[in-house]
Amino acid sequence: MNYNINEKGYYGEFGGAYIPEMLYPNVEELRQNYLKVMAEPEFQKEFNQLLKDYVGRPSPLYFAKRLSKKYNTKVYLKREDLNHTGAHKINNTIGQILMAKRLGKHRIIAETGAGQHGVATATVCALMGLECIVYMGEIDIARQAPNVARMKMLGATVVPALSGSRTLKDATNEAIRDWINNPVDTHYIIGSVVGPHPYPDMVARFQAVVSEEIQWQLQEHEGKTNPDYVVACVGGGSNAAGAYYHFLENTDVKLIAIEAAGLGVDSGESAATSVLGKEGIIHGSKTLLMQTNDGQITEPYSISAGLDYPGVGPMHAHLYKTGRAEFIAITDDQAMNAGLELCKLEGIIPAIESSHALAVFEQKKFQPEDVVVLSLSGRGDKDLQNYIDYFKF
Numbered sequence: 001m002n003y004n005i006n007e008k009g010y011y012g013e014f015g016g017a018y019i020p021e022m023l024y025p026n027v028e029e030l031r032q033n034y035l036k037v038m039a040e041p042e043f044q045k046e047f048n049q050l051l052k053d054y055v056g057r058p059s060p061l062y063f064a065k066r067l068s069k070k071y072n073t074k075v076y077l078k079r080e081d082l083n084h085t086g087a088h089k090i091n092n093t094i095g096q097i098l099m100a101k102r103l104g105k106h107r108i109i110a111e112t113g114a115g116q117h118g119v120a121t122a123t124v125c126a127l128m129g130l131e132c133i134v135y136m137g138e139i140d141i142a143r144q145a146p147n148v149a150r151m152k153m154l155g156a157t158v159v160p161a162l163s164g165s166r167t168l169k170d171a172t173n174e175a176i177r178d179w180i181n182n183p184v185d186t187h188y189i190i191g192s193v194v195g196p197h198p199y200p201d202m203v204a205r206f207q208a209v210v211s212e213e214i215q216w217q218l219q220e221h222e223g224k225t226n227p228d229y230v231v232a233c234v235g236g237g238s239n240a241a242g243a244y245y246h247f248l249e250n251t252d253v254k255l256i257a258i259e260a261a262g263l264g265v266d267s268g269e270s271a272a273t274s275v276l277g278k279e280g281i282i283h284g285s286k287t288l289l290m291q292t293n294d295g296q297i298t299e300p301y302s303i304s305a306g307l308d309y310p311g312v313g314p315m316h317a318h319l320y321k322t323g324r325a326e327f328i329a330i331t332d333d334q335a336m337n338a339g340l341e342l343c344k345l346e347g348i349i350p351a352i353e354s355s356h357a358l359a360v361f362e363q364k365k366f367q368p369e370d371v372v373v374l375s376l377s378g379r380g381d382k383d384l385q386n387y388i389d390y391f392k393f
């Protein structure tokens with residue numbers, strides 16, 4: 001069994017590039033060039049230098065002593081929360097901005113839901129002095145005012161998406177429309193392992209630095225490169241893809257994917273795509289997505305803005321379908337409590353997305369000798385108001 005992408009851009013039956021004909025030249029240009037460009041020594045050098053000096057990599061692999069004691073197993077946290085801009089998303093936007101420059105693009109567009117990917121994109125555009133346009137649903141603009149302000153401070157133009165439900169999927173549609181209209185000078189930075197081939201693979205490769213570091217860091221801590229488990233939350237799936245990447249083909253390393261159950265998988269207010277989703281096409285790729293019986297995409301719900309996406313990347317659809325990864329759905333309540341527990345036990349305030357992953361320890365029993373690496377995808381500063389509202393601090 002192969003868990004990586006094949007030469008046609010599929011993970012098993014999922015993936016591909018289902019795009020309008022007018023988008024074909026842009027996507028094809030990227031497909032023909034991305035591996036070649038990424039392999040260039042100059043590209044590698046610049047990418048690694050920025051990850052080191054600008055992002056602050058390598059991020060620590062931290063042995064969480066008190067958390068480990070509580071759950072009687074060995075827990076290591078991969079500290080993506082310590083990256084510049086506070087999450088793993090910057091790894092991908094650094095990679096894509098360098099790709100855009102190599103392809104001669106000087107105008108950058110992006111979509112954003114909660115605004116985290118918009119901020120990461122606006123950041124690298126400022127860094128490179130490139131024009132940045134971020135599409136964002138009108139509802140999300142109202143809900144995520146601090147991130148909108150951040151993007152503006154960084155010099156980006158935030159364009160409201162006024163159609164449909166005025167949230168992430170509508171922002172994505174607007175970004176695609178822009179790209180069709182500006183095929184020559186514009187690069188579209190997608191924020192997760194979603195979208196038409198080659199995006200899922202390209203984003204996974206940029207995020208793969210996470211598992212590359214885990215290997216040598218674990219060697220230092222434990223004298224071996226492979227953990228027994230890798231745990232990560234899944235929205236579109238990019239932090240998970242990065243944490244899994246170098247372990248995908250090694251089935252001794254068990255993979256656990258945590259999805260947001262919202263108010264409960266059967267409540268109608270959920271984002272647990274693997275359980276609730278069916279095969280379909282969203283944003284250019286064939287994958288699992290939440291839809292009505294006649295194929296309309298349903299609005300997902302989670303307390304975590306970064307996890308309420310109606311689909312999941314094709315890699316994860318394949319990991320689910322083949323059983324390579326175990327999928328666990330975590331409710332809002334379970335996540336919030338696990339997040340607060342990390343604050344008290346380790347002095348780390350996690351992003352609510354990451355809190356979902358942390359809830360694994362209440363759901364699943366690990367052995368005392370197991371080495372469990374958990375992707376702490378982001379820090380909780382952005383979620384403070386949500387934590388306050390929930391716990392009434």
Ligand SMILES: *Cc1c(COP(=O)(O)O)cnc(C)c1O
Nearest residue numbers: 235236237238239306353377378
């Ligand atoms: C965006 C985000 C996620 C979800 O996105 P993935 O592509 O699934 O990783 C998870 N954690 C944080 C902190 C995020 O900002």
